[in-house]
Amino acid sequence: MTKRIVKVYPRFERLWHWTQALLIAVLMFTGLRVSGVHAFIPFGPAVMLHTLAALTLLVVWIFATFWLFTTGTWRQFLPKVEGMLATARYYAYGIFKGEEPPYQKQYWRKHNPLQAATYFGLKWVVFPAIWVTGILYLTYNFWDSGADSAFVLAVVRNIHLLAAYVIFAFVIAHIYLLTTGHGFRDHVRPMVTGYEEIDLTPEQEAYFEANTPDRLKPLEPAE
Structure with a gap:
């Protein structure tokens, strides 16, 4: 394996990520207002903004789902048992001891086993529930x-809130993990530029150099 700086996040994926992040932030803020947690904006505008942001995000997710399946990127989110315990131990203990992560990002496998399982659960359970x-x-x-509708509506509301708080917890954990390891800036930069230092097999490196050399950049000199 050779370390190279590779464009692993195409433009659409980065646009999808930041658009989704912005809309989820709007949904969390307005959702907390609708639930009565704060009163920074009036109730009516909060409901309208929440609805518009949700419908916009639904359209974004439809396009993203189409892109994931047509490009084969959906395979990145398939969880694997192998390495799960080692990764869980690293985040629970090793990361605080300065240990090296047990999983190195690769071009065809961007997410470690714990990340893949988390995203899989979000995309196939939590997101469908909230939608x-x-x-x-x-x-x-x-x-x-009739009368039963009020009970059903209460169940629907509680499931919606539960799913929303799970997403909220995920966002908090996601932001926290961005501050670990190499630091916030190094974690965020790839989702801005698209380029990240990863391991390539000799076959992958030869393929990129022959077919898409623009996706490779020289390694930055060590300071």
Whole structure:
């Protein structure tokens, strides 16, 4: 394996990431207002902004899902048992002792086993839960059919809130982990420029040099 600086995040993936981050921030802020946690903005505008941000994010996710499956990038999010315990131990203990991470990022496997499992759970359980309940809540007037509807609406609301708080916890953990290891700036830079230092097999390196040399950059000299 050879370390090279490779463009691992194409423009669409970076645009999708930052658009999603902005919209989720808006949804968290307005959602907390709708739930009565704060009163920084009026209730009515908060509901309207929350709804517009949610629908926009839904469109973004539709395009992102299409891109993931047409490019084969969806395979990056398949969890693997191998290395799971070592990665969990690193985040629970080793990272505080200055140990080297047990998983090195590769071009065809950007996420470590714990990250892949987390994203898999979010994309296949939490996100569908928040979308289905959000749409049900938004269309309540169309399916309201009597006394039982109030109970169903309460269940829908609670599932929606639970999923939202799981996403909120993920965002907090995600931001915290960006401050570990090499530091916040080094973790964020690849999602801005698209380039990151990763390990390449000789076959991968030869392929990039022959077919897409623009995706390779020379290693920066050590300070």
